[in-house]
Amino acid sequence: MKRTTFVSSALSVAFLGGNASRALAQVAAGAPSLPSFAAGVDPDNVLVVIQMGGGNDGLNTIVPWSDDGYHRARPAIHFAENQVLKLNDRIGFNPALKGLNELYQRGRVALVQGVGYPSPNRSHFEATQIWETASPDRPQQYGWLGRYLDRRFSAGAKPASLFEAVSLGDALPAALVASHVEVPAIGALSAFGYNTGRDLASKQSAGVLYDGAKPGQSPYLTLVAQTARDAYHGGDVLRKQTAEFTNKVTYPPNGFAQQLALAAKLIGSSAGSKIVFASLGSFDTHAGQRAQQDRLLGYLGDGLLAFYQDLAAHGLDEKVLTLTFSEFGRRVAQNASNGTDHGTAMPLFVVGGRVKGGIYGEHPSLTDLDHGDLKFSTDFRAVYATVIEKWLGRDPRDVIGGAYPSLAFV
């Protein structure tokens, strides 16, 4: 490549963002398509996605403490100036997010404000589907992470590990539904396995039967026999692999933090997980919001801090990017039950050793509203596209559909 071309590509990266820069770079290089991994993207990068289920109230997460309108709209549930963990002269963290604030102060947290999409949906189910399939217009069969995996492992390629992508819960979230890449749902390490209780002979016999199963005429029998073998041994493999990794910090004693402790094991051991989906629920705070949301945000912030510290102690903090989302934010004004009802735009967090910490996007205006709801300024698909392109090294148009401006948080 000629030096002048190189300079123009490099400049475009700096000033035009991802999609424009790639277009220019391709023109410059005459390249018809992207390689599997974009230059500069580590194929070992790990993405952890955290669902804040129920619709997290953004205004009491990132508090616009200097805005009188905020205090007026929420007389019973607002945070006073002296309570918030100030980020600048306008906004601050909910005090329960002290763990996240600690990471923020170290430059490890990108706060993306005002995230949403046009014509927002206020149904939990439908809005969750929209976020998880990255498709506001109509539902999709496969999730955004599922589509990424299908493209990452196309044409019959199989991940090296059964645990390449995992969901830390009993059910597979829509985000991870893929066409041909299998994603195990691991509710608990102890439950992921062929369980015959105390009948050890039965367990041994099952192993003999699955190991000896022969492929048959039906392509399904071949599939079932192979999968049954993987399933039977998978639990033991997983327990053995994750035992290689010892958490070096003590995680808080709540279910969410324990999910993150398992996530660290999956990432840091030979299980080698690259996509991990964890969730923290009950953000649907229609009544008595303060106690409930503060407790959950405490779980979130403290859990993320422990997770980061654990990864850092293993030298993995720069390998892992953690992204939060929730199906919607909540309304500006509190309701009669000291809660808030379903709303629209909200902030999300990107955490990691290679995240460019700081504040991205504007805090939504409390006066320029859409039917009483916050207007979004950043489309959530731009956040996904940025992660797909800059962290996972794939063409986001293949995964998200359409082109979205790349953000600079990574």
Added chain:
Amino acid sequence: MLPPKLDTSTDPQVGFRPPGTLDAASALQPYAGPFGPRQGGHLLRRAGFGGSEADVTRTVSLGVGGAVDSLLHPTAPEPAFPEFPDVALLYDRAKARVSTQLWWLDRMLRTNRPLHEKMTLFWHGHFATAVQKVQPPAMAGQINLFRAFALGRFPALLSAVTRDPAMLIWLDNRANAKAHPNENYAREVMELFALGLGNYTEDDVKEAARAFTGWTIDKDQRAAFVPARHDDGIKTVLGKSGRLDADDVVAIVVSQPVHQRFIARKLLEFFVYSDPEPELTESVAQVYALSGFDLAKTVGTILRSKMFFSSRAYRAIPKSPIEFAIGTLRYVGAETVPPNLVYQLARMGQEPLNPPSVKGWDGGPAWINTSTLLARFNFVNGLIAQTAPGKNGQAAVPAPNAAPDDLVRRSGMDAGRVAAAIVRGVVQDDVTSDVRATLTAYLNSQTPSAATQNPQPFGPENYQDKIRGALALTLNLPVNQLD
């Protein structure tokens, strides 16, 4: 002009067609070959939810024609099923959902009209509506609707679904009015319910949506037609123009040749095998069209056919989790469903009344992954081998020692003969001899450790536990995951 084609590019079952060649000319001719336990078991699994060994024996005794007739036109009286779940539970927000799900699962287990219930499940997957958005009373009403129209004529079913409160809520037709059309329902009628992608235009969707305006729900959640909300202007849908209303659109849609192939292919994938050949689909489409869209006649033709009883169709598709769970319960003669069955089914990948999207369950290969298979295996281990004592509801279902006592009565206290009887009963001998040997070895195994269950070899002291263990192993065989 070439006839319109089905777009199968997003069908996950493509690639899972059984090997071998279709004899298209004879495929739908009536089957007249042997009708033993293998064929009887096959018919009971596909056209119902399987059954006990006695059920298979009874089916075989009817002969193929009599067996299919008894499924299509059952005469046995039904148990007294409640028309709706217990009202006290139905309107209790915390319990309504699971009680409605169990209300339906119980019916699948105990009904004497298994084909009607199987078709009810088929339509639930086809018109996939979820309790995530629709309240349980309306979901129960929709299931009753599917059952009432299960084997009737498709246009009548589609007309009824158009007026179904659950569907009016699910796809937003309740908000579809002349002043502000909502295309959601019209689009899915074309894409998912009747035609398939690529066989209509965006204009067809818009125009059909106008025809569906006016149908909404009243304050009591009943379907209502509000003339003031209806657009009675001229519309053009798939080339037909007029002051079309909802039933006109239904009639236009079902008259499309591509609709006939669309339904034929879905029925074949449900009843026969994945990714059926276009010639086979075409043959069934013709039967469907000539019958006047009569589902009993179409399904009856499929169930009586040579192709249905061919080796290519045998054990050729995976059981859905509901088929697997209800089939297991029916096999062991359970009289009720375990209260935790809904949770178990969710882990297996098929929570009833909660399909994952408007497209329903993908089925086929999507049923099979390590998590869902482990959920199946551990369901069986907990239920049959009772390895999870104390779990809610698992101890009572079924009577734990009925099957072991019966097996020993028939086969004697002989591990080899018992193993053979289990394999014959559960999977109609569809295994290689090493499976019988492994089961016999398990029955005879001695694990002299205080920490283990069943330390002694097979004998009067412990045959019940051992046989339950062997039954679980057999139910968990790969071949038993296939229908």
